[in-house]
Amino acid sequence: MQCCEGLVFTYAMALAFAGVLFCYRQVFVRNAFSYGRYRKTMAGGTELGAKVAWFIQELPAFLAPVLLCCNKMTPSPVAAKMLLGMYCGHYFQRTFIYSPLTRGQHSPLEIVIAAIIFCTMNGFFQGHYLLHCAIYSDAWLTDIRFILGLIIFLLGMAVNIHSDHILRNLRTPGEISYKIPRGGLFELVSGANFLGEIVEWFGYALASWSLPAFSFAFFTLCSIGPRAYHHHRYYLEKFEDYPRSRKALIPFVF
Known part of the structure; x- marks a missing residue:
């Protein structure tokens, strides 16, 4: 497969622009994307269980680049x-x-389908760029951008996994009520799991030093950053004893 540089560039620009629109909609429409705690049950609406929904919507992001790698000659x-x-x-x-392992709420089918489409496209373009367009020498492995990016990526991934573990263990099996998360970076921010994922993808972008990766990191910030802000407001409104010193996403800042 030949590198489609023009198509990759167009995708990266479209992804960054979509991130801006996504952020705008979420900032000004709190329940713009009703899933999780903001889910709205509508008559006749089809929903999928959290375990099934997360599995089928995340799988294409893993399979697309793996299949590209297997087909590379x-x-x-x-x-x-x-x-x-x-x-x-x-x-x-x-x-x-x-x-x-997730114990989350059911997800509307339309949101799952949208996630499948996005994960398929992003998995393809990220994989296509790395396998067919990017030119990396062995010296890149000792470049400060790669080393620092890898460290940031691993730290972000650790925070994301640990924060998900804390959230998951707030509930017993079958329980759907929300509680105040405590421990880890949740002592500093309401969206510790979101912060971990954002840090993760900016680390990946730094390590790859590529436009598709930076556009994806930017899109991630725009899509789940406002989610952290809304979660923060939700906690403050729901729990009178919620720690007022916590910020929404960035420790000590915001």
Whole structure:
């Protein structure tokens, strides 16, 4: 497969622009995307259980780059393989570990379908860029951008996984009520799980030093950053004893 540079550039620009629109809608429409705690049950609406929904919507993001890698006829540079491993590693965890363990709410079918489409497209373009467009020499493995990006990625992933563990264990099986999360970065921000994922993808973007990766990191910030803000407001409104010192997303700042 030949590198489609024009298509990759167009996708990256479209993703960044979509991020701006996504952020605008979420900031000004609190329940713009009703899933999780903001879910609205509508008569006749089809919903999927949380475990099934998360599995089928995250799986394409893992499979798309893996299939591209399997179909590549020529060897890829080690750096490209490591970067692809970082990307796939996140979605392996989300698909095969997070999904079976989640105790979240049901998800509307239309949101699951939209997530499947996005994960398929993003998985394809991220994988296509790394395998067919990017040019990495072995020296990239010792470049400060790669090393620092890898460290940031791993730290963000650790925060994301640990924060999900805290949230999951707030409930007993079958329980759907919300409680105040405590421990880890939740002592500083209401959206510790979101912060971890945002940090993760900006680390990936730094390590790959590519436009598609930066546009994805920016889109992630725009899509789940406002979610953290709304969660923060939700906690403040619901719990009188919620720690007022906590911020929404950025410790000590916002």
